[in-house]
Amino acid sequence: MKALVAVKRVIDYNVKIRVKPDHSDVDLTNVKMAMNPFCEIAVEEAVRLKEKGVATEIVAVTIGPKAAQEQLRTALALGADRAIHVETDERVESLGAAKALAKLVEQEQPGLVILGKQAIDSDNNQTGQMLAALTGLPQGTFASAVNVEGDKVQVTREVDGGLQTVELTLPAIVTTDLRLNEPRYAKLPDIMKAKKKPLSVTTPAELGISDASRVKLLKVEPPAERQGGIKVGSVDELVDKLKNEAKVL
């Protein structure tokens, strides 16, 4: 079975973001970029499926600017066999990304597509579900366990209040939650080998889809700053303040 894994280049999760002074967007100039953490988990899961003999080939895909090939090389170093770059400099929305991925699913015919549940830049949490709709495939979102058995996959999902397990027919779309696995680090020899693995480049136009925006970004602002309060000296004083000043007890 072939596994297709989608990865996204985003701001490194350790970087504190800055909003541009003109409030047009977040300032990404000279900011460290990395693979979206949920996508790292997706790559790791695919690699584990290959190690278990369930997946036979792993194809990593990204949609984004030229520089996003760095993240594909990371995926290749972690164990993907080949990569596809859908190159565009436009701001890609979830629906556009899902349409591009749907075309690649049609071409590649994977048994399983694994994506991160959300990217930590736009926090949309949409692409996997949209891809499932466009391809007419079942979805197992927010996965904390993935077990392929024969022509089915059982996905344990992190839902409000606990866990839910569903069984899906293959091919299927899975999106990863944080506790699915702990991604490994790429080893230096694998990083060197990854440079020689095949990476093909296409464009939204070649795939026959439009990446035109449907949602206008009007403004980006920093959130309202919360004012720090006071320090109290004792539990007594705390309870007194909560009762008589804040009036929440």
Add this chain to the structure above:
Amino acid sequence: MSILVLAEHHDGALAGATAHVVAAAQAIGGDIDVLVAGEGVGAVAEAAAKLDGVSRVRVADSAAYAHLLAEPTAALVAELAGDYSHVLAAASTTGKNVLPRVAALKDVAQISEIIAVESPDTFKRPIYAGNAIATVQSEDALKVITVRATGFDAVAEGGSAGIEAVDFVADNAQSTFVKEELAQSDRPELGAAKVVISGGRGMGNGENFKLLDGIADKLGAAIGASRAAVDAGFVPNDMQVGQTGKIVAPELYIAVGISGAIQHLAGMKDSKVIVAINKDEEAPIFQVADYGLVADLFEALPELEKEVG
């Protein structure tokens, strides 16, 4: 304009989040229908009919919609969506699972986790884990939106909307429900509680979370945890408050032994009053706390339990 709200329900009861989503629908303006999908959901429909501002409750009661699996539920919502300008659901794991699928079936964008309505096509939503707030405008005729419940005050109950059955039954040969393991608790759910008390890595181990029980009992509080406490294995994942867990905004939030990582603050910084108890006076949590107490939590908690309630 006309708005369809997908109701959220658990164990045969309407979930509190739905009243917040109806409030968001009121902010958009127009006729508001609530869709109750599920199996054996008569009581849910009756509860939804009582929400202020709802003109009609549509009920799709069928085994096909048991557990609200994404494939049949999205097919149902997409089938009905033609009658509406907006489709809304809570930004819960159910809403987030179903609504993007609906949007793609209708070939429109989806707008996630709105916290404010600027106009019927323009909304505010947090991005970058709440470190920036984006104002976005949808150019689609049909707007498919998930709503962060804490951004809108729940509507009251006093309505008496009519209830109508929906006949459409979606085919689904692709997904089946296997099992559910839900945490059993007599406490209020985290997202709806008026008081939340959360423990962090400073609690030391899972056993020490019992120190929070007595206070939570007296205050009617839900108990949460930071990601550090969850990752350390002290408590289960569904107790996690933060960007990657539950987003809460109670009247009173008490953070105990929590340093205040950005990821945690994103989940609770909209709480009305924040109390922090931490022995490290440099902990970033104090920068957002209304009342900070620098103290050893093992001494402060028993004392607090004695003095409250």
